[in-house]
Amino acid sequence: MTVILTQAFTGVSIGAVLLLIALGLSLTFGQMGVINMAHGEFIMAGAYTVYMLQGPIHSAGFSLLVALPVAFAVAGAMGVLLEWLLIRRLYTRPLDTLLVTWGVSLMLQQLARDLFGAPNVHTEAPDWLSGRVTLIGGDDPLTLAHARLFILGLALAAVVALTLTLRLTPLGRRIRAVVQHRDLAEASGIPTARVDRVTFLIGSGLAGLAGVALTLVGPIGPTMGTNVIIDAFLVVVVGGIGQLKGAVIAAFALGVLQSVLEYSTTVSVARVVVLVAIVAFLQWRPQGIHTVRTRSLA
Amino acid sequence: MPRARGTRYTAIALAFATAVALSACGARTDEESSGSAAEIDTSGDTIKVGLLNSLSGTMAISEVTVRDALLLAIDEINAAGGVLGKQIEPISEDGASDWPTFAEKSEKLIQQDHVAAVFGCWTSASRKAVLPVFEQNGSLLFYPVQYEGLEQSPNIFYTGATTNQQIIPALDYLREEGVESLYLVGSDYVFPRTANRVINAYAEEYGIEIVGEDYAPLGSTEFSTIANKVEASGADAVFNTLNGDSNVSFFREYEASGLTAESMPVMSVSIAEEEVRGIGAETLEGQLTSWNYYQTTEGEANDRFVAAYQERYGADKPTSDPMEAAYTSVHLWAAMVEAAGSFEVEDVRAAADGITFDAPEGEVTVDGETQHLYKTSRIGRIGADGLITEVWSSEGPIRPDPFLREYDWAEGLAEAAAAENE
Numbered sequence: 001m002t003v004i005l006t007q008a009f010t011g012v013s014i015g016a017v018l019l020l021i022a023l024g025l026s027l028t029f030g031q032m033g034v035i036n037m038a039h040g041e042f043i044m045a046g047a048y049t050v051y052m053l054q055g056p057i058h059s060a061g062f063s064l065l066v067a068l069p070v071a072f073a074v075a076g077a078m079g080v081l082l083e084w085l086l087i088r089r090l091y092t093r094p095l096d097t098l099l100v101t102w103g104v105s106l107m108l109q110q111l112a113r114d115l116f117g118a119p120n121v122h123t124e125a126p127d128w129l130s131g132r133v134t135l136i137g138g139d140d141p142l143t144l145a146h147a148r149l150f151i152l153g154l155a156l157a158a159v160v161a162l163t164l165t166l167r168l169t170p171l172g173r174r175i176r177a178v179v180q181h182r183d184l185a186e187a188s189g190i191p192t193a194r195v196d197r198v199t200f201l202i203g204s205g206l207a208g209l210a211g212v213a214l215t216l217v218g219p220i221g222p223t224m225g226t227n228v229i230i231d232a233f234l235v236v237v238v239g240g241i242g243q244l245k246g247a248v249i250a251a252f253a254l255g256v257l258q259s260v261l262e263y264s265t266t267v268s269v270a271r272v273v274v275l276v277a278i279v280a281f282l283q284w285r286p287q288g289i290h291t292v293r294t295r296s297l298a
Numbered sequence: 299m300p301r302a303r304g305t306r307y308t309a310i311a312l313a314f315a316t317a318v319a320l321s322a323c324g325a326r327t328d329e330e331s332s333g334s335a336a337e338i339d340t341s342g343d344t345i346k347v348g349l350l351n352s353l354s355g356t357m358a359i360s361e362v363t364v365r366d367a368l369l370l371a372i373d374e375i376n377a378a379g380g381v382l383g384k385q386i387e388p389i390s391e392d393g394a395s396d397w398p399t400f401a402e403k404s405e406k407l408i409q410q411d412h413v414a415a416v417f418g419c420w421t422s423a424s425r426k427a428v429l430p431v432f433e434q435n436g437s438l439l440f441y442p443v444q445y446e447g448l449e450q451s452p453n454i455f456y457t458g459a460t461t462n463q464q465i466i467p468a469l470d471y472l473r474e475e476g477v478e479s480l481y482l483v484g485s486d487y488v489f490p491r492t493a494n495r496v497i498n499a500y501a502e503e504y505g506i507e508i509v510g511e512d513y514a515p516l517g518s519t520e521f522s523t524i525a526n527k528v529e530a531s532g533a534d535a536v537f538n539t540l541n542g543d544s545n546v547s548f549f550r551e552y553e554a555s556g557l558t559a560e561s562m563p564v565m566s567v568s569i570a571e572e573e574v575r576g577i578g579a580e581t582l583e584g585q586l587t588s589w590n591y592y593q594t595t596e597g598e599a600n601d602r603f604v605a606a607y608q609e610r611y612g613a614d615k616p617t618s619d620p621m622e623a624a625y626t627s628v629h630l631w632a633a634m635v636e637a638a639g640s641f642e643v644e645d646v647r648a649a650a651d652g653i654t655f656d657a658p659e660g661e662v663t664v665d666g667e668t669q670h671l672y673k674t675s676r677i678g679r680i681g682a683d684g685l686i687t688e689v690w691s692s693e694g695p696i697r698p699d700p701f702l703r704e705y706d707w708a709e710g711l712a713e714a715a716a717a718e719n720e
Contacts (some may be wrong), residue, residue, distance in 0.1 A: 003526075003530065006526055007523065007526065010522045010523055010526060014520060014522065017520075054570050118358045118359050119359045119572065119575065119576050120359065120543065120546065120576035120577075121576070121580075122575065122576055122577065122578040124578070124580070125550075131555070132555075132556055143556065145554035145555065146554075147550075147554055147605070148522070148554070216550070217519070217547060217550055217551070218519040218543070218546060218547045218550070219519065219543040219546035219547065219576065219577075221543065221576070223356055223543075224543075225534070227517060227519060227523060227543075238681065258520070259523050262523040262524070263523050263526070263527065266512060266513055266525065267486075267512065267513060267514040267515065267518060267520075267523070268486050268513060268514070271515060271518075287658060297709070
């Protein structure tokens with residue numbers, strides 16, 4: 001019984017990581033339709049932010065908390081720069097955007113190698129994240145790792161904050177208007193170019209947050225972005241373009257599926273089965289779990 | 299339908315990435331492969347040797363340090379007068395962590411640069427990719443990394459450990475410590491699969507229970523399920539053959555699931571000083587490793603090696619087993635050439651048997667029959683400072699036995715593995 005609960009929680013926590021790495025992408029790719037291959041490198045930038053902050057700030061716990069807004073700002077700034085320099089010139093040419101951002105991703109990887117060296121770097125996890133919470137005591141205890149709970153909390157907080165921003169703020173209304181009908185939004189006096197840039201800032205900033213979370217569970221190195229970018233696209237595509245809800249459901253569904261399969265088979269087999277399941281699902285529902293109905297005729 | 303568009307672009311993105319990766323294999327330099335003995339250019343005042351390491355890509359982390367150690371050894375030999383009166387001229391090529399590129403670059407080194415020998419390769423996949431090139435051209439490769447054994451090419455000298463100099467001593471040590479059950483965790487490729495096959499046979503012979511065996515794809519960073527399984531198994535110890543980045547995630551999850559080096563020690567065979575820095579010493583403190591050399595290994599030769607390496611590359615740079623084996627390989631080649639009085643591959647091979655070198659790990663001797671080295675096995679414990687200290691060592695250098703012919707319990711293993719690899 002405990003095994004099932006433990007695995008269920010493991011699945012949820014895998015889902016939380018997937019959700020964090022995919023959340024920014026669901027905004028830039030899902031809502032704006034920009035295929036940003038450099039999204040993984042924005043995640044990497046967030047992770048290196050934690051590493052950089054641990055130099056001047058000695059307390060690992062404090063530096064992690066400071067890293068959250070700083071990583072959001074760093075990755076967000078990189079996103080805005082990329083949007084302003086390149087992507088805004090390519091909005092009508094998605095395949096060129098793909099090539100250009102892939103090139104940018106390679107350049108950022110090399111930049112990280114030059115700045116921080118090719119080997120992985122190491123960050124200290126704060127003490128308050130290294131323990132475990134015991135939910136059920138006794139001979140067969142159910143315990144949850146603090147670090148995983150923290151990531152889950154961060155993912156949920158990010159989703160809630162993003163949802164509220166999109167639903168309730170004027171900025172959110174403008175973003176939704178541009179996504180649903182760019183020309184009509186423009187005609188109503190919404191400065192779409194500026195909205196695009198802000199959307200890109202938020203999406204990239206969320207990648208920075210994901211990078212901070214990843215330092216708690218995985219390696220920090222120049223190639224870490226390439227490890228996660230495919231998973232991020234998978235979550236967004238399965239979730240359905242244009243809806244956060246879909247990405248949330250997809251991330252947790254994939255996480256639980258992965259953990260259940262890993263437990264009953266092997267990691268490699270689980271990976272293959274998950275990918276086959278995704279392909280089969282997209283055959284059945286090419287639009288993903290959720291979609292926005294738009295008036296666009298294209 | 300605008301909604302399906304995203305899917306299609308992602309598919310195109312994937313196809314594109316694959317195409318770029320494959321295009322690296324397309325280019326060929328020289329097609330005049332003759333199959334006869336390699337032509338070695340001995341005309342000038344210098345003798346060229348090839349250094350073939352990944353200077354970019356995922357393996358660059360490890361292989362750049364090997365290249366640095368090779369250059370150090372070459373400079374030492376040159377400062378002492380060179381080989382047969384000629385200065386060594388290294389030609390460095392980037393294997394780019396891509397196995398076909400390794401094959402292509404080795405062909406270039408042999409056929410265009412006419413090098414006397416090539417030093418390098420790390421992964422077994424890259425070694426297997428270049429092996430036919432060296433055999434067809436009759437050239438020589440010095441391979442400096444511990445590997446899964448079960449190989450013996452006349453064109454390769456293996457200066458890292460084979461199975462009976464690393465994995466079997468590690469198992470002997472665990473058995474002496476009273477370990478009765480093991481959990482095997484490894485990356486999903488040839489080395490861990492072959493190593494675990496050996497471990498299973500050993501366990502059967504000595505009554506050790508294998509309570510679980512799990513493989514994760516190379517580069518995998520999601521280990522929470524495996525850590526749950528390991529924790530639930532209650533094994534006495536874990537035998538870890540994970541490679542690269544995966545170790546970071548594995549040890550993070552291992553620690554998060556409440557396991558410690560006291561309750562369930564992990565014996566690792568791919569974590570050296572360099573890797574300890576990336577994972578974090580406090581995460582690894584108290585865990586065990588099995589190698590032939592540590593930075594802390596005692597002896598004058600090692601003091602000299604560490605001092606020279608750190609003077610050249612920085613006082614904070616650690617030295618590790620593969621670096622030491624690479625450094626040693628150049629010195630051994632030079633000694634073989636001097637003994638043979640010739641750079642020709644056949645002469646060098648004929649002179650190889652019994653050549654010794656006072657290596658940082660202690661004296662090593664070339665076994666002419668297997669072209670492996672007699673090496674001392676050492677079990678180490680990782681300290682809080684990130685260095686590894688020896689807790690056990692074999693009584694003197696162990697004779698290399700890549701096919702495990704001297705072990706009754708390993709009978710049939712070599713044949714079975716060979717049949718599977720065909």
